[in-house]
Amino acid sequence: MKILVTGANGQLGSEINGLADSYSNLDFVFSDLPELDICNKEKLSQFVSENKIEAIINCAAYTAVDKAEEDFETAELVNATAVGNLVFVAEEQNLKLIHISTDYVFDGTAHFPYTEDYEVSPIGVYGATKRKGEEYVINSESESIVIRTSWLYSSFGNNFVKTMLRLGKERDELGVIFDQVGTPTYARDLAQACLEIFSKEEKLDQKGKIYHFSNEGVASWYDFSKAIMEIGMVDCLVKPIETKDYPTPAQRPHYSVMNKAKIKADFGIEVPYWRDSLKECISRIKEEV
Numbered sequence: 001m002k003i004l005v006t007g008a009n010g011q012l013g014s015e016i017n018g019l020a021d022s023y024s025n026l027d028f029v030f031s032d033l034p035e036l037d038i039c040n041k042e043k044l045s046q047f048v049s050e051n052k053i054e055a056i057i058n059c060a061a062y063t064a065v066d067k068a069e070e071d072f073e074t075a076e077l078v079n080a081t082a083v084g085n086l087v088f089v090a091e092e093q094n095l096k097l098i099h100i101s102t103d104y105v106f107d108g109t110a111h112f113p114y115t116e117d118y119e120v121s122p123i124g125v126y127g128a129t130k131r132k133g134e135e136y137v138i139n140s141e142s143e144s145i146v147i148r149t150s151w152l153y154s155s156f157g158n159n160f161v162k163t164m165l166r167l168g169k170e171r172d173e174l175g176v177i178f179d180q181v182g183t184p185t186y187a188r189d190l191a192q193a194c195l196e197i198f199s200k201e202e203k204l205d206q207k208g209k210i211y212h213f214s215n216e217g218v219a220s221w222y223d224f225s226k227a228i229m230e231i232g233m234v235d236c237l238v239k240p241i242e243t244k245d246y247p248t249p250a251q252r253p254h255y256s257v258m259n260k261a262k263i264k265a266d267f268g269i270e271v272p273y274w275r276d277s278l279k280e281c282i283s284r285i286k287e288e289v
């Protein structure tokens with residue numbers, strides 16, 4: 001199967017690229033801006049046709065959560081309208097599609113892990129635009145699924161893990177929010193899950209259009225930071241603070257832990273514990289320095 005990976009220079013796209021050689025049954029075409037802009041429907045359609053693409057993993061997105069609050073138009077274009085383009089091309093050329101979405105489609109008022117059918121209610125522009133993108137896929141007749149993930153990090157690109165390692169070296173002390181709880185996800189584990197799903201012969205959306213994938217376990221951003229400092233061997237005192245003590249342009253859900261039973265049952269995906277994956281990622285970050 002020949003798979004187009006869009007947004008391939010980002011965290012998830014880079015991790016898929018790193019794993020590609022282990023999947024000899026899959027062929028890949030990696031693309032990103034400026035070569036392939038998913039907002040350009042005609043070029044997208046032409047690119048897919050010329051390259052004889054059979055499936056797409058959409059890793060392209062507008063992921064700047066705070067910036068999205070004032071740059072609504074670009075966030076909407078990339079996270080929603082462009083997903084409509086991908087769905088159009090998938091229907092037009094009979095492609096399979098995996099689209100990635102976020103825990104930020106939930107408002108964070110639940111007290112137990114979110115299942116796929118739980119009502120969404122985004123509280124920020126990023127989450128709202130990602131939800132609109134999901135709707136294109138959910139309503140599509142193409143063989144397509146949405147995989148929601150949360151708190152993604154990688155040895156590639158910029159993310160919370162790298163920010164903490166940097167700030168921890170620069171400062172003696174750091175305040176990190178403890179009243180936002182979710183699950184970190186190593187992008188390499190999500191990349192592997194996507195490729196495992198494509199390696200199976202089953203119809204993608206046989207058992208539903210939405211899946212949840214994160215690592216196992218639960219953490220606050222504070223717990224996550226403490227683990228990053230400990231595993232990264234950075235000597236910095238991390239102090240728990242409340243959301244009100246770290247004002248940001250975008251509101252974030254207080255609780256966004258997701259239930260992963262469906263992806264495990266339907267596709268036989270194994271999910272590593274978040275601290276184990278964090279160790280693996282930090283050792284890769286250290287190797288690369």
Ligand SMILES: NC(=O)C1=CN([C@@H]2O[C@H](COP(=O)(O)OP(=O)(O)OC[C@H]3O[C@@H](n4cnc5c(N)ncnc54)[C@H](OP(=O)(O)O)[C@@H]3O)[C@@H](O)[C@H]2O)C=CC1
Pocket residue numbers: 006007008009010011012013032033036037038039058059060061062063078082100101102103130148149150151152153157
């Ligand atoms: N990061 C996170 O914490 C989380 C991410 N997700 C979702 O996971 C997916 C992957 O995220 P992640 O790998 O972190 O994202 P990144 O921000 O690391 O990568 C996104 C990539 O998409 C590219 N891109 C942006 N606009 C376009 C466009 N119009 N056409 C083609 N490519 C474009 C970006 O290019 P450029 O950098 O030049 O803009 C970048 O290379 C996204 O759907 C995201 O919403 C879900 C939960 C958590």
Ligand SMILES: Cc1cn([C@H]2C[C@H](O)[C@@H](COP(=O)(O)OP(=O)(O)O[C@H]3O[C@@H](C)C(=O)[C@@H](O)[C@H]3O)O2)c(=O)[nH]c1=O
Pocket residue numbers: 063064065066102103104149150151152159160163174175176177180221246248252
């Ligand atoms: C840097 C820093 C952040 N924080 C807080 C702010 C915020 O509530 C939380 C996480 O910060 P960030 O801004 O890095 O994370 P954020 O951009 O909100 O991360 C989100 O990105 C999008 C793309 C997603 O889809 C989500 O799943 C999630 O991963 O940590 C501190 O408390 N102290 C600090 O020093």
